[in-house]
Amino acid sequence: MITLPDTASPLYEKVKDYILANIGTGRWGKDRKLPSENELVASLGVSRMTVHRALRELTSAGFLIRLQGVGTFIAPPRPQSTLIEINNIAAEIVERGNRHRSEVLVLETIMPAKELALSFEFAKRVSIYHSVVVNFENDLPVQLEERFVNPSLIPDYDKQDFSKTATYDYLMQKTPVTEVEHIISAIPADAETARHLGIDVGACCLFLHRRTWTGAVVATISKLTYAGSRYSLGSRYSPSKSS
Amino acid sequence: MITLPDTASPLYEKVKDYILANIGTGRWGKDRKLPSENELVASLGVSRMTVHRALRELTSAGFLIRLQGVGTFIAPPRPQSTLIEINNIAAEIVERGNRHRSEVLVLETIMPAKELALSFEFAKRVSIYHSVVVNFENDLPVQLEERFVNPSLIPDYDKQDFSKTATYDYLMQKTPVTEVEHIISAIPADAETARHLGIDVGACCLFLHRRTWTGAVVATISKLTYAGSRYSLGSRYSPSKSS
DNA sequence: CTGGGTTAAAAGTATATACATGTATGTATG
DNA sequence: CATACATACATGTATATACTTTTAACCCAG
Structure with missing residues (x-):
């Protein structure tokens, strides 16, 4: 059972931080597969919807890749990309x-x-x-x-x-x-x-x-x-x- | 009571499409304020969590601005911007x-x-x-x-x-x-x-x-x-x- | 050994519910 | 008149629950 920090930020942000902190440290093995949602629920003591939201947002931010029926994986290093604002x-x-x-x-x-x-x-x-x-x-x-x-x-x-x-x-x-x-x-x-x-x-x-x-x-x-x-x-x- | 299209896409995507389709048509008045979550729940016949997810995603995509306690508004036109992938x-x-x-x-x-x-x-x-x-x-x-x-x-x-x-x-x-x-x-x-x-x-x-x-x-x-x-x-x- | 169906597990979606938090407004009180 | 409080309403978050969809693994019959 892991205890998340006792800060003011919302719970799903703490879960995101927890996951981000463990990406790249090798904690999640050489196949880079994260624990399943239910395992995170058990180890963090939060609801599945909260874990799911954290994982979904990290996925849309490009940190993770999720495959339905398979699992959640650390995304390969992203190509350099940049937001070019072509302004008025x-x-x-x-x-x-x-x-x-x-x-x-x-x-x-x-x-x-x-x-x-x-x-x-x-x-x-x-x-x-x-x-x-x-x-x-x-x-x-x-x-x-x-x-x-x-x-x-x-x-x-x-x-x-x-x-x-x-x-x-x-x-x-x-x-x-x-x-x-x-x-x-x-x-x-x-x-x-x-x-x-x-x-x-x-x-x-x-x-x-x-x-x-x-x-x-x-x-x-x-x-x-x-x-x-x-x-x-x-x-x-x-x-x-x-x- | 509005009926959303009967397509295969998930419900929250239909709600997003519905809202996007009504942005810019002047449907939501000159103060550009959208109906509240509860009003959308009533008019679309979906749960508040689903409406909330649609609104949250449109907000993070920059289409809407939400103020807690106040309401949801159409975001001012954004500068055109684009993600240029400057690849390897x-x-x-x-x-x-x-x-x-x-x-x-x-x-x-x-x-x-x-x-x-x-x-x-x-x-x-x-x-x-x-x-x-x-x-x-x-x-x-x-x-x-x-x-x-x-x-x-x-x-x-x-x-x-x-x-x-x-x-x-x-x-x-x-x-x-x-x-x-x-x-x-x-x-x-x-x-x-x-x-x-x-x-x-x-x-x-x-x-x-x-x-x-x-x-x-x-x-x-x-x-x-x-x-x-x-x-x-x-x-x-x-x-x-x-x- | 091979093919196919079954099953288990994973993520995806949807809902109902509850409570928290922030804002505006109206009202009572000094 | 002004301040403070109560209230209503809006969004924000968290949970429990249920069902769906996709995938992989397993087992069994041929």
Whole structure:
């Protein structure tokens, strides 16, 4: 019978701490199999639901792997991963104490080309919104933002004044994002990009391709080009604090 | 009385889906306050524990905010964020069914320059390990990997044969990472990088700067340069499934 | 020895119940 | 009018119980 510490934290947290403390110490053998829920119930003197909650939360935090009918195991060391917050660029600029301004180059309704319609996973051709906006930080262009928007989810997209409301803010209000895909690459600026961002043709740019889903439907496709030398994406992440 | 769909998924998932479907539709008023647990119990005909679990998981996924004694509210729109898995490049290449090979260019002990010592947050100058490795995918160089390693945490780093074990694998075995910082940018290849990666000087490269911590101590600093046209970082992320 | 059914054990889910804890509100009292 | 208390209501936690689903091991018949 093990006695858990007499602190103020809830019981399931104490059970989590107890288990975490025993992970990696070799206490649970070379097959890394934990005691069953019922064994933990017996040894810790708490109810099975409490043990189950602790184990479930540690599992969703990536520390454990559970197999129904088999048992609970210590998860293999996780790959390095990081939460990159790809923020609203307007908010980011303001947060740095600088002035944000945007300039709308294009705001139209188009019939998508075949490749684009494929990206939207459309069965048949329907028209979509298309916008191109340049974002400035203190009158210096830093990001070229091209967006394609599914009108069935965001019907009034073309009625907005995006020199006032950031496109990002508008979209986030309108539709809940259930899934996001990002592809980050480095590309040389083409003539048009170079002109809009005020950089040389062929200069290095960070290019971010994003698709967002609302349910099973692709809501938006964004192509964000960051003026290379003026921008980078950063993040700091504590794996252990994600539980 | 609302009837939940008659699917195979567990009840608490149906409750989560029901709540998610009603977020953003304005169904829950301009103060964005959800019905209380007991009201949901009455309207959905499930037990309070099941409703509670659904609400708790949606809260930890960031969709809701709960205040004890007050109620449950729709969380303000989150910044779009994504989990970028910056994987072991060797594993990634193998997973694509290709052949991975690496070539060690440098493996030495050096006294860090001032800037580097600062990055390590060293109080006084101590020597560190320095390695430069090129990673090949089917004999095509794709990544230049420069690493600086804190010898107090990984004392045998320079004894390894990194043409056999990937540096990543070795480091992951040796030290638990408690915190990671990434900075991603796009840079033109300098002469040396261009030579090692077999690309033109000035060609666009994705550049990833990573620092990892073990406790309060900086364990490693990595500078990874990806041959631009040959590589991109991708991710797909479901916010609702991160509970 | 092999195949198949039985059984035991493990995690997964769902409920009813109880009590704890935090917040807002209304009311009585000074 | 203001403070303090009581109260109602919200979420938070803990337990006992029951049933389900999945897996592995065992035993037995062929």
